[in-house]
Amino acid sequence: xxxxxxxxxxxxxxxxxxxxGKNQYSTKTQQMIRLCxxxxxFPPDYAATGQLVEELVKNLGFLGIDIEVFTSxxxxxxxxxxAPGVEQFGRVRIQRSRTAQLWIGRIRGKAVNGILYTFxxxxxxxxxxNRNNILxxxxxxxxxxxxxxxxxxxxxIPYICVLYDLYPDIAIALGVLPKHHWLAKFxxxxxxxxxxxxxxxxxxxxxxxRQILMSCPEISDKVSVIHSWSDPDWIVPIAKQENWFAWKxxxxxKFTVLYSGNLGRCHDMDxxxxxxxxxxxEAIQFVCIGSGAKRDQLIQEVKELGLDNFMFxxxxxxxxxxxxxxxxxxxxVTVDERTENxxxxxxxxxxxxxxxxxxxxxxxxxxxxxxxxxxxxxxAFENGDSSGLSQFIRLLSRDRQLAERMGKSGRQYLRxxxxxxxxxxxxxxxxxxxxxxxxxxxxxxxxxD
Numbered sequence: 001x002x003x004x005x006x007x008x009x010x011x012x013x014x015x016x017x018x019x020x021g022k023n024q025y026s027t028k029t030q031q032m033i034r035l036c037x038x039x040x041x042f043p044p045d046y047a048a049t050g051q052l053v054e055e056l057v058k059n060l061g062f063l064g065i066d067i068e069v070f071t072s073x074x075x076x077x078x079x080x081x082x083a084p085g086v087e088q089f090g091r092v093r094i095q096r097s098r099t100a101q102l103w104i105g106r107i108r109g110k111a112v113n114g115i116l117y118t119f120x121x122x123x124x125x126x127x128x129x130n131r132n133n134i135l136x137x138x139x140x141x142x143x144x145x146x147x148x149x150x151x152x153x154x155x156x157i158p159y160i161c162v163l164y165d166l167y168p169d170i171a172i173a174l175g176v177l178p179k180h181h182w183l184a185k186f187x188x189x190x191x192x193x194x195x196x197x198x199x200x201x202x203x204x205x206x207x208x209x210r211q212i213l214m215s216c217p218e219i220s221d222k223v224s225v226i227h228s229w230s231d232p233d234w235i236v237p238i239a240k241q242e243n244w245f246a247w248k249x250x251x252x253x254k255f256t257v258l259y260s261g262n263l264g265r266c267h268d269m270d271x272x273x274x275x276x277x278x279x280x281x282e283a284i285q286f287v288c289i290g291s292g293a294k295r296d297q298l299i300q301e302v303k304e305l306g307l308d309n310f311m312f313x314x315x316x317x318x319x320x321x322x323x324x325x326x327x328x329x330x331x332x333v334t335v336d337e338r339t340e341n342x343x344x345x346x347x348x349x350x351x352x353x354x355x356x357x358x359x360x361x362x363x364x365x366x367x368x369x370x371x372x373x374x375x376x377x378x379x380a381f382e383n384g385d386s387s388g389l390s391q392f393i394r395l396l397s398r399d400r401q402l403a404e405r406m407g408k409s410g411r412q413y414l415r416x417x418x419x420x421x422x423x424x425x426x427x428x429x430x431x432x433x434x435x436x437x438x439x440x441x442x443x444x445x446x447x448x449d
Contacts, residue, residue, distance in 0.1 A: 046317070047140070048261065143167075146190070207340070271361045280308070
């Protein structure tokens with residue numbers, strides 16, 4: 001369902017007495033918070049961060065908050081290179097910059113596009129500096145939180161940082177930037193300054209929280225762990241026999257193992273490939289949906305090994321995801337051991353919603369292992385344990401009742417912990433605390449003066 005269709009559906013729902021009470025609460029909240037969200041990616045981009053922000057702002061809008069989103073023209077969309085410059089949906093106003101998209105898919109191009117977008121965002125903040133009373137900045141691009149610090153310094157606008165990825169830690173872990181390089185030290189020192197002055201910091205996992213507190217322990221009271229999410233009313237279980245996507249790609253009669261999302265440098269694809277090699281003579285199909293830095297290399301390795309049980313498909317349009325994510329019997333989630341604690345795979349949550357068991361490839365002390373164990377929705381394997389992964393795939397292919405039980409358990413866990421409604425209220429609490437803290441600081445300063 002498109003964003004505007006979703007808005008219209010909600011607007012015309014009947015209002016119950018319970019909802020009326022919620023609306024009174026929302027009205028009070030609306031008077032307190034006028035939020036500006038700065039993020040480079042937003043639909044029609046299919047980047048996961050953009051889709052998460054879209055769902056977040058529309059749910060915050062229904063909680064009574066007026067929101068302005070400043071984003072870029074799409075760089076990762078399917079059928080359009082341009083989106084409307086300004087859109088209004090309910091309480092959410094979306095404005096897109098004219099930033100060019102150069103060398104898409106290459107590191108140099110991403111860096112240049114990110115810098116151009118950041119400059120546009122700075123100009124936008126200057127123009128609307130009196131229109132909002134709190135700012136939310138993401139790490140898309142990684143250096144965007146600097147704008148929050150400058151807005152605080154120049155205009156006294158409080159800001160919240162949402163850290164999707166930790167830089168320069170990722171660049172150091174992947175060997176792109178030496179640990180003791182002056183740029184790495186400068187970036188880390190700048191991060192600490194930005195975090196200290198933030199009114200709130202959101203990270204996506206307990207592991208990420210521990211990581212940032214190692215370099216900046218004095219901000220512990222500001223850091224909130226708020227997971228990503230998936231909408232179980234949008235991603236619903238569909239039997240493969242009734243799934244057109246499974247029929248289209250000849251997956252109905254095969255036990256299908258799915259990896260859907262970014263095939264990037266932070267993801268362990270080697271363990272998956274080794275498992276596919278072990279299972280090459282069995283009725284098991286591996287499917288990779290998506291793109292990223294490792295995709296071409298992985299395709300080449302599959303060709304060299306002559307694997308007929310490994311299929312590659314491009315990113316799917318958003319309306320296809322409820323079908324592509326349920327066209328499998330097992331979902332894969334991976335994190336490269338070098339970047340453990342630095343990234344959080346959002347694909348985990350849509351996999352939970354799909355009511356399919358999950359196999360996670362991660363370190364021994366990964367938060368993924370603890371979450372999957374608590375949800376009782378699958379098994380976690382250490383990086384390189386292709387043999388263990390292969391045995392688990394064989395087990396599920398022979399014991400469909402076990403697979404069904406794990407899938408149902410995972411979906412129930414998602415419904416209890418990681419729905420848009422649950423998560424948006426957690427973000428609302430962070431915003432309210434930030435506004436309250438700012439009001440207290442203002443009163444304190446006035447008394448001092």
